[in-house]
Amino acid sequence: MNEERSTLGTVLITYAALYLLVVANLVVALAGVSGIWALVVAMGIAGIQALVVALFSMELLRSRRSIGVVAVIAPLFVLLLVSLTVVDVYTRAPSPLEIPPIDRTVPSPPPSGITSTPSP
Amino acid sequence: MKNYLNAETTIWSWLSTKDHKRIGVMFLVSVTLFLLVGGIFALILRLEHLTPGPTIVSPNMYNQLFTLHGVVMVWLFLIPAIPAGFGNFFLPIMLGAKDVAFPRLNLASLYIFWVGALVMIYGILDRAADTGWTFYPPYTSVTYTKATPVLLGVFILGWSTIITGVNFITTIHTLRAKGMRFMDMPLFAWALYGASIIQLIGTPVLGLILLMIVMDHGFDWGLFDPARGGDPLIFQHIFWFYSHPAVYIMILPPMGVVSEVVATMAHKNPLSYKAIAYSTFGIAFVGFLTWGHHMFTSGMSEFNAGIFGILSMSVAVFSAIKVFTWTGTLYKGSVWIRTPLVYVFSFLFLFIFGGMTGVAVAATSLDVHWHDTYFVVAHFHFIMVGASLTAFLAALHYWWPKITGRMYFEGWGVAGAILVLLGFVGTFFPLFLVGNGGMPRRYYHYSEQFQALNVLATAGSWVLALGLLLILVTLIWSLYAGEKAPPNPWHSRSYEWMTPSPPPKENFPETPHFVRGPYDYHLPLEPP
Amino acid sequence: MNVAVPKLQHHFEDIPKQAHAARLGMWLFLGSEALFFSGLFTFYAGYRAHHPEIFRLGVAHNDLVLGTVNTFILLTGSLLISLALWALRAGHRTLAVLLTACTALAGVVYLVVKGAEWGRHMSEGIFPGGRGDFFVENPEPAWAVFYTAYYGITGFHAIHVTVGVCILGWTAWWMHRERVGPAAAYKLAIVSLYWHFVDIVWLFLWPLFYLLRNPA
Numbered sequence: 001m002n003e004e005r006s007t008l009g010t011v012l013i014t015y016a017a018l019y020l021l022v023v024a025n026l027v028v029a030l031a032g033v034s035g036i037w038a039l040v041v042a043m044g045i046a047g048i049q050a051l052v053v054a055l056f057s058m059e060l061l062r063s064r065r066s067i068g069v070v071a072v073i074a075p076l077f078v079l080l081l082v083s084l085t086v087v088d089v090y091t092r093a094p095s096p097l098e099i100p101p102i103d104r105t106v107p108s109p110p111p112s113g114i115t116s117t118p119s120p
Numbered sequence: 121m122k123n124y125l126n127a128e129t130t131i132w133s134w135l136s137t138k139d140h141k142r143i144g145v146m147f148l149v150s151v152t153l154f155l156l157v158g159g160i161f162a163l164i165l166r167l168e169h170l171t172p173g174p175t176i177v178s179p180n181m182y183n184q185l186f187t188l189h190g191v192v193m194v195w196l197f198l199i200p201a202i203p204a205g206f207g208n209f210f211l212p213i214m215l216g217a218k219d220v221a222f223p224r225l226n227l228a229s230l231y232i233f234w235v236g237a238l239v240m241i242y243g244i245l246d247r248a249a250d251t252g253w254t255f256y257p258p259y260t261s262v263t264y265t266k267a268t269p270v271l272l273g274v275f276i277l278g279w280s281t282i283i284t285g286v287n288f289i290t291t292i293h294t295l296r297a298k299g300m301r302f303m304d305m306p307l308f309a310w311a312l313y314g315a316s317i318i319q320l321i322g323t324p325v326l327g328l329i330l331l332m333i334v335m336d337h338g339f340d341w342g343l344f345d346p347a348r349g350g351d352p353l354i355f356q357h358i359f360w361f362y363s364h365p366a367v368y369i370m371i372l373p374p375m376g377v378v379s380e381v382v383a384t385m386a387h388k389n390p391l392s393y394k395a396i397a398y399s400t401f402g403i404a405f406v407g408f409l410t411w412g413h414h415m416f417t418s419g420m421s422e423f424n425a426g427i428f429g430i431l432s433m434s435v436a437v438f439s440a441i442k443v444f445t446w447t448g449t450l451y452k453g454s455v456w457i458r459t460p461l462v463y464v465f466s467f468l469f470l471f472i473f474g475g476m477t478g479v480a481v482a483a484t485s486l487d488v489h490w491h492d493t494y495f496v497v498a499h500f501h502f503i504m505v506g507a508s509l510t511a512f513l514a515a516l517h518y519w520w521p522k523i524t525g526r527m528y529f530e531g532w533g534v535a536g537a538i539l540v541l542l543g544f545v546g547t548f549f550p551l552f553l554v555g556n557g558g559m560p561r562r563y564y565h566y567s568e569q570f571q572a573l574n575v576l577a578t579a580g581s582w583v584l585a586l587g588l589l590l591i592l593v594t595l596i597w598s599l600y601a602g603e604k605a606p607p608n609p610w611h612s613r614s615y616e617w618m619t620p621s622p623p624p625k626e627n628f629p630e631t632p633h634f635v636r637g638p639y640d641y642h643l644p645l646e647p648p
Numbered sequence: 649m650n651v652a653v654p655k656l657q658h659h660f661e662d663i664p665k666q667a668h669a670a671r672l673g674m675w676l677f678l679g680s681e682a683l684f685f686s687g688l689f690t691f692y693a694g695y696r697a698h699h700p701e702i703f704r705l706g707v708a709h710n711d712l713v714l715g716t717v718n719t720f721i722l723l724t725g726s727l728l729i730s731l732a733l734w735a736l737r738a739g740h741r742t743l744a745v746l747l748t749a750c751t752a753l754a755g756v757v758y759l760v761v762k763g764a765e766w767g768r769h770m771s772e773g774i775f776p777g778g779r780g781d782f783f784v785e786n787p788e789p790a791w792a793v794f795y796t797a798y799y800g801i802t803g804f805h806a807i808h809v810t811v812g813v814c815i816l817g818w819t820a821w822w823m824h825r826e827r828v829g830p831a832a833a834y835k836l837a838i839v840s841l842y843w844h845f846v847d848i849v850w851l852f853l854w855p856l857f858y859l860l861r862n863p864a
Contacts, residue, residue, distance in 0.1 A: 006734045006737060011734055015727040015730070019723060022716075022723065025855060026716060029712075029858075029860075038860055042856075045855075049848070049851045050851060053726065053848050053851075057844045063675075064668060066293050070675045073321075073679065077321050077408060077683060078686035080409070082693050084357070084424065085354065085690050087421075087427075088420050088424045089698055091424060092419070212659075220659075223659070282680050285676070286677055286680075287673075290672050294668060320680045321679070321683050324680045324687075325686060328684050328687035328688065328804075329687055332800070341776050343800070348778045348792035348796070349699055349702075349788075349791070349792050349793030354691060354694045357694070361687075
C-alpha cells in the first residue's frame with residue numbers, strides 16, 4: 001500500500017512548485033490582466049495547484065483507483081452546479097424594469113409577422 | 121438460540137451497540153414513527169379539503185401542516201427509511217461481511233438522526249415553519265414562524281445521511297467476501313451504492329443552502345433580497361441541485377428491493393443483471409442534470425429551461441430499462457404470489473403512472489400549466505407513496521422473517537396491501553384531475569367545482585390510513601403469535617437467506633464462502 | 649523503543665485493508681465537502697454575473713497583502729503536514745508531533761489574519777446583510793450582496809480551518825501519547841488529507857476575492 005516511505009525530495013519540490021504558482025498568480029494580477037482572461041488564468045493556476053496538491057500531497061498518484069474516481073467526479077459536479085446557474089443568469093431576458101421606456105413621440109413599428117397595415 | 125436480538129438484552133446494549141443489525145432496527149422503528157406523524161399531518165390536510173372554504177384548521181395552520189408533512193415525510197421517512205433501516209441491516213450480510221466499514225460512525229449516524237429529529241420537533245411544536253418544505257426566499261427570510269429550528273433540524277439530519285453514504289460505499293469497496301466481484305453483489309447493494317453516491321454529492325449542497333437561509337431568516341443577511349443585490353433564483357438553483365437528486369435517493373433503494381423480491385418470488389435470474397446495475401448508476405448521475413425543471417415558471421432563462429427539459433426526460437430511460445427488466449424477469453418465472461410480490465405489482469403499476477406523468481411535466485410547455493397545481497402533487501405522490509412507500513412495505517414483509525424470526529400473517533398482509541393500493545389510488549388519482557383542471561397546490565381555499573373530487577380524495581386517504589394501521593397492528597401481533605421463521609422461507613438464492621432467522625450477532629455462524637451468485641436459479645438447489 | 653501498533657478491527661481482514669478503508673472514507677467525505685463549497689462558489693459566480701463591476705470593485709477594495717499572506721500561511725501549513733507525514737513514516741515520531749503542532753499553529757495564524765481583515769472591514773462600516781455606514785455611502789444594492797457573500801464564504805472556510813486546527817492539535821497529542829509509529833501513519837495521512845483540502849479551497853478563494861480586481 002502507500003504506507004511506505006514518502007521521499008523528502010518529492011515533498012520539497014512539490015511545495016516549491018506551489019509557492020511559485022502563487023507568485024505567478026499574483027504577478028498576473030499585478031500586471032493588470034483583466035476581463036475573461038484574468039478569470040481563466042487565475043482559475044487555471046488554482047486548478048493546477050489543486051491538481052498538484054491532490055496528486056502529490058494527498059498522494060492520489062499512489063492511491064487505488066476507487067479514490068481516483070472520487071477525486072475526478074467531485075469537481076465535475078461542482079462545475080455542473082456553478083456553470084448552469086451562471087448560464088441562467090447570462091441568458092435571461094432583460095428585466096422589464098431595465099427595458100428602456102417606450103418613446104411615444106414617434107409611431108411604433110408594427111409587430112413582426114404582419115405585412116399589411118390593418119384598415120382604419 | 122442466541123441471535124443478534126437476544127445476545128445482550130439491556131437497554132444500554134442497544135444504545136451503545138455497534139452491531140449494524142441493531143442500528144438498522146432502531147432506524148426502522150424511528151422512521152415508522154415519523155411515517156405516522158407525517159401521515160397524521162396529511163390526514164388533517166385532507167380533512168381541511170373536504171370543503172372549499174375553512175373546515176377544521178386556520179389558513180396559517182394549513183400552511184404549517186403542508187410544510188411539516190413535506191419536511192417530515194422527506195427527511196424523517198423517505199430518505200432514511202430503506203437505506204438506514206434495511207440497508208444497514210442487510211448490506212454487510214449480503215456482502216458476507218461482519219459489519220459496515222465504520223461501525224462507530226454508524227451508531228453516530230443514528231444519534232445524529234435523533235438529534236436532528238428532536239431539533240425539528242422543537243421547531244414544529246413552537247410556531248412551526250409555514251414556508252413549504254422547499255423554504256423559498258423571500259418568504260422564508262421574513263416569516264414570523266420558527267423556520268430556523270426546522271431548517272437546522274434538516275441540516276443535522278443531512279450529516280446522518282452523509283455518514284451513511286460514506287459508510288456504505290466504503291463497505292462495498294472494502295468488505296466484500298473473498299472472491300465477490302462487483303458484478304456478483306446482490307442488486308440491493310447496487311441500489312444502495314447508487315443512493316449513497318447521490319447522498320454524498322447532493323446532501324452537502326442542501327446543507328449549505330439551508331444554512332444560508334438560516335442566516336437570512338435569523339440574521340437578516342438578505343442573501344436573496346433584490347434590494348440588496350440578491351436573486352431568489354440563486355436559492356432555487358442551489359436548493360434543487362440537491363432536492364431533485366434527493367428524489368432518486370428516495371427511489372433507488374426501493375428499486376433495489378423490487379429487484380430482490382422479483383428475482384426471489386419469480387424464482388428466476390434477473391433478465392439482465394447488468395441492465396439493473398448500470399441503470400442504477402445512470403439514474404444516480406443523470407439525475408443531477410435535471411434540477412431546473414422545478415424552475416420553469418420562476419424566471420429562469422428559456423435557454424436553461426430548454427436544456428433542463430431535455431435532460432429531465434432522459435432519466436426516464438433508465439427507469440424504463442428497470443421496469444422492462446423486472447417484467448421480463450417475472451415472465452415465465454415460477455411466480456409465487458405472496459405479500460411482498462403483491463406490493464411489487466402495486467409498485468410496477470403506480471411507478472409507471474408516476475414516471476410517465478413525470479415525463480409529461482418535464483415538457484416545459486406542459487409544465488407551465490401544471491406547475492404549482494395538484495397535478496404535480498399527484499405525480500410525485502405516485503412515486504413517493506405509490507413506489508417508495510410501497511417498496512418499503514414490500515421490504516418490511518419480505519425481510520420480516522429474517523429480522524424478527526417470525527412469519528407475518530399472509531392473509532392480513534395481502535389485505536393490507538390491497539387496502540393501501542386502493543386507498544392510495546383513491547386519494548391521488550382524483551388529484552391529477554383537479555390539478556389538470558387548475559386547482560393550485562398550497563392554497564387554503566379552492567374553487568367549488570373541485571369539491572367532489574376532493575371529497576373522494578379524502579375518502580381515499582382514510583382507506584389508505586386504515587390499510588397502514590392494519591399493517592402496523594398485524595405485524596406487531598405477529599411478533600407474538602407469528603410462526604417461527606425458517607432461515608429461508610422464500611427459497612431464495614440471495615445471501616441473506618443463508619443464515620438463520622434472526623441472524624447471529626456475527627451475521628454468519630462461520631465465515632461465508634459464496635460459491636454461487638445471488639441469483640443462480642438456473643442451477644439446482646444445493647443441499648442445505 | 650515502545651511503539652504502538654494500530655489495532656485491527658474485527659470486521660477487517662488486515663491492516664492494509666483497514667487503512668485503505670479509512671483513506672477511501674476520508675476522500676468520500678472530502679468529495680462531499682467539495683460539493684458543500686460548490687454552493688458557495690455558485691453564490692459568488694451567480695452574483696458576479698449579476699453585478700460584475702461592483703464585484704470587481706469589491707475585490708479591489710479587499711486587502712491584497714493580507715489575502716496573499718494568508719495564502720502563503722496555509723500553503724506553508726500544507727507543507728508542514730506533508731513533512732510531518734514523511735517524518736512519521738521514517739520513524740521520527742517527535743519531529744512528526746512537532747510538525748503537526750506547527751501546522752495547527754499555521755492555521756491559528758491564518759485565523760488571526762482573517763480576523764484582522766474582518767475587523768478592518770467592520771471598522772469601515774461593513775457588516776453582513778448590507779448593514780453599516782459603508783452601505784449608506786455606497787447605496788448600490790450589489791455592494792450588500794458582495795460583502796455578505798464575502799463574509800459568508802470566507803466565514804465558512806474559516807470554520808473549516810478551525811475544525812482542522814482542532815483535529816491537528818488532537819492528532820499531535822495522540823501521536824505523542826500513544827507513541828504512534830510508522831504502522832499507524834495512515835491515521836495522520838487521513839488528517840492531512842482534510843488539511844490539504846482546506847488549503848485547496850483557499851487556493852480558489854484567494855483569486856476570487858483578492859486577484860480578480862483589474863478594470864477592463
